[in-house]
Amino acid sequence: MNIIMNRKFILYIVAFAAFLGPFTQTIYTPILPEVASQLHSTSFIVNLTISVFTLFLAIMQVIYGPLTDVKGRRKVMLFGITLYVIASVGCFFSETITLLLVFRALQAIGIAAGSVVAVTVISDLFEGKQRGQAMGTFQMLVSLGPVLGPVIGGFLSGLFNFHSVFLALAATGMLVLVFNYLYLKETKPDSVEAGRFHMRDFAMILQNRIGSSIIYLGFIQYYVFYYFLVFLPNILTDRYGLSAEQKGLVFLPMSLGIVVGSYLGGKIQSRLEGEKLLVLTTYLNAISVLFFLICYSISLPWLLAAIIFFGLFLGFSLPVQTTLLTGAFSKNRATAVGAYNFFRYMGMAFSPILGSLIYHLGGYVLLFGLIIIVYLAYALLLSRRHLGAHAKSPSLEKG
DSSP: OOOOSOHHHHHHHHHHHHHHHHHHHHTTGGGHHHHHHHTTOOHHHHHHHHHHHHHHHHHHHHHHHHHHHHHOHHHHHHHHHHHHHHHHHHHHHOOSHHHHHHHHHHHHHHHHHHHHHHHHHHHHHOOHHHHHHHHHHHHHHHHHHHHHHHHHHHHHHHHSOTHHHHHHHHHHHHHHHHHHHHHOOOOSOTTSOOOOOOTHHHHHHHHSHHHHHHHHHHHHHHHHHHHHHHHHHHHHHHTTOOOHHHHHHHHHHHHHHHHHHHHHHHHHTTTSOHHHHHHHHHHHHHHHHHHHHHHTTTOHHHHHHHHHHHHHHHHHHHHHHHHHHHHHOSSSHHHHHHHHHHHHHHHHHHHHHHHHHHHHHHHHHHHHHHHHHHHHHHHHHHHHHHHSSOOOOTTOTTO
16 A cells, blocks of 8 residues: 555545535525526426436446545546536536536536545544544544535525536635645555456445445435434424524534534543444434424524534444444445445435425324334334344445
């Protein structure tokens, strides 16, 4: 492995590449009506620019994962960011909704490399307790993406127009590209030989005890996370009569809770065994959703406390997942990370659709009540799988 570099510095530059995915996904959500007006389109079509981005972000996870294992970390990262910069410039010059849709898809295809390669590089560079702490730092930085995206997007469009958002993304992407080009060396271990990818590699990951537990948990967590993003604004409007600006501020405590929780989750791994922590954080996630269901209608302060707890415990859970997953798959860890990210993004995609159907059937009680049951059932399953009779070593790819 050719590594002559500061590991901490590399952690930050690859994390910032991963940060650009959720940041780009949300940066212009506050100005969708302006986009529809200026491009003479409908709100439905403009909303597709968000959905298309998320869809390609998900699909590319399962493509970049094997590519990163076969071709190496540096090549895939540089290709992805380069495509992202070109696509961002294309978005800036788009004068029709069709062109914007095309370049938004290309943006996602490019920046999807960031999250796969970043986790893989961190796993290559750090071992043991240091890996857990590094994953905590990584998750903390990536969690800032959804927080800062709408804030910066609204600020830029207020000063200029919505096109300026994409110019800012192109400039930021270029900066990330330069730093990764100059400082990111190939971190793929010399002991791992390049081989051909086979679809059975994904099946093997899903059959593995650690792999399946974490990947399915990721789907559930991000499915629930998007419940809050989609339905919380309606609660704040209907029950508390908040303005658009006030609703935006309400999301900040939850997002900052995720950031703080991610940092603490990385630290606590040095004191608690990984599989025990995985089970504990899953129970805490379920309890936080139950707390929200009980408290959301009492008063706004109680609602704020509930979403802070939700964000804190979600963030707390994330570092241990990536640490366990990358430790279980040393030979094809990028493929494992790609599968994990794919299921998380699928959770995001299905959440608004299924959630709307459930809400119309039984309101918020049924909406959040069902997911609490699912969460608790999955936590019980994890308890049996990881805290019952001692399972085989998770360091084997065959499961």
